[in-house]
Amino acid sequence: MSLTPKVMKLPKEFNKIKDPVQWALHTFQLNIKHSTLQITHPSSDKENNSEGEISHINSDHPGAFTTFANGVNYGNPVHGRLELINIIAGQGKAKDGAQLVYKPLQKGLVPVLEKLHPLGYFVRASLWLSSGNHRYSAHCDAGDGLLFHLSGRKTVRVWPTPKALQQSALFDFSNLEERMAEDYIDFNLKPGQVLFIPSGAAHEVWAKGEDPAVSVSFHSGSTYPILHLCDSLNQSKDKDIFSLPEKFQGTRKKTTTFFEPSRFIPKGYEAPEDIPQSLQDMLKETLIAKDINEQELDAALNQWWQETMANKSYPGDFIT
Numbered sequence: 001m002s003l004t005p006k007v008m009k010l011p012k013e014f015n016k017i018k019d020p021v022q023w024a025l026h027t028f029q030l031n032i033k034h035s036t037l038q039i040t041h042p043s044s045d046k047e048n049n050s051e052g053e054i055s056h057i058n059s060d061h062p063g064a065f066t067t068f069a070n071g072v073n074y075g076n077p078v079h080g081r082l083e084l085i086n087i088i089a090g091q092g093k094a095k096d097g098a099q100l101v102y103k104p105l106q107k108g109l110v111p112v113l114e115k116l117h118p119l120g121y122f123v124r125a126s127l128w129l130s131s132g133n134h135r136y137s138a139h140c141d142a143g144d145g146l147l148f149h150l151s152g153r154k155t156v157r158v159w160p161t162p163k164a165l166q167q168s169a170l171f172d173f174s175n176l177e178e179r180m181a182e183d184y185i186d187f188n189l190k191p192g193q194v195l196f197i198p199s200g201a202a203h204e205v206w207a208k209g210e211d212p213a214v215s216v217s218f219h220s221g222s223t224y225p226i227l228h229l230c231d232s233l234n235q236s237k238d239k240d241i242f243s244l245p246e247k248f249q250g251t252r253k254k255t256t257t258f259f260e261p262s263r264f265i266p267k268g269y270e271a272p273e274d275i276p277q278s279l280q281d282m283l284k285e286t287l288i289a290k291d292i293n294e295q296e297l298d299a300a301l302n303q304w305w306q307e308t309m310a311n312k313s314y315p316g317d318f319i320t
């Protein structure tokens with residue numbers, strides 16, 4: 001996908017949502033136990049632009065929805081996230097009340113993703129409902145992001161990813177400051193707009209103004225943890241032949257090292273039957289292999305490529 005953030009128009013299916021705030025509240029109510037809810041306690045130190053303390057509302061508590069809904073209805077600083085859809089390699093489903101979101105996904109996004117990620121992909125949709133000025137501080141996500149903005153005002157600050165980082169075959173998200181080296185762009189979103197945030201681009205999101213802000217985000221891609229590839233190669237050989245240098249062994253959100261197979265397929269070309277040479281070279285440079293000659297190593301990598309592509313069995317990014 002493109003590497004430049006941009007604003008597009010909302011697909012017409014979303015026009016069916018006449019009152020986004022009520023729709024969002026109802027969807028939260030149906031799935032409250034699966035939601036993440038926060039309250040921001042305003043800071044007394046406003047002069048220094050201090051953001052206030054965040055506490056969580058226990059979504060298992062019987063009064064959780066009422067606390068959250070009251071916050072939204074009275075414009076108090078509350079914020080909720082609910083995962084609506086989580087599909088990996090074609091497996092997964094939409095939560096109750098999320099069918100409206102599922103249709104545009106199937107119609108608009110799935111055909112594009114099938115083309116872009118021939119080894120399979122993940123796609124996640126989340127519902128966001130905030131009121132009373134909420135700020136989601138700078139971070140970056142694995143995968144391309146589309147923010148469908150439905151209600152209220154939202155400013156999204158995006159730092160385009162520096163060229164050097166765009167080109168690196170292996171990446172993680174521990175280098176947030178480096179990702180914020182370029183000049184940022186502010187997008188003041190109005191309802192009916194969709195913002196595209198490229199994979200790995202740092203961004204900050206503010207919900208502003210009197211009215212509650214409602215958005216639906218889609219994240220998608222084939223971000224592949226290199227540690228997982230190493231494990232699956234060992235499994236296919238039934239012994240520990242492959243390992244990784246320590247710096248690539250992180251398993252937490254910010255330290256997992258990824259590659260994205262689709263980045264190795266030149267733009268506009270069909271996925272080759274055999275593993276692309278540039279991907280094979282990169283993996284051979286990165287993996288430590290013992291008791292295996294070069295021909296066997298090439299064959300193991302090619303077998304992984306062919307099997308993954310035949311089954312579209314991309315395993316997921318293991319980040320939720």
Ligand SMILES: [Fe+2]
Binds near residue numbers: 203
């Ligand atoms: Fe994000």
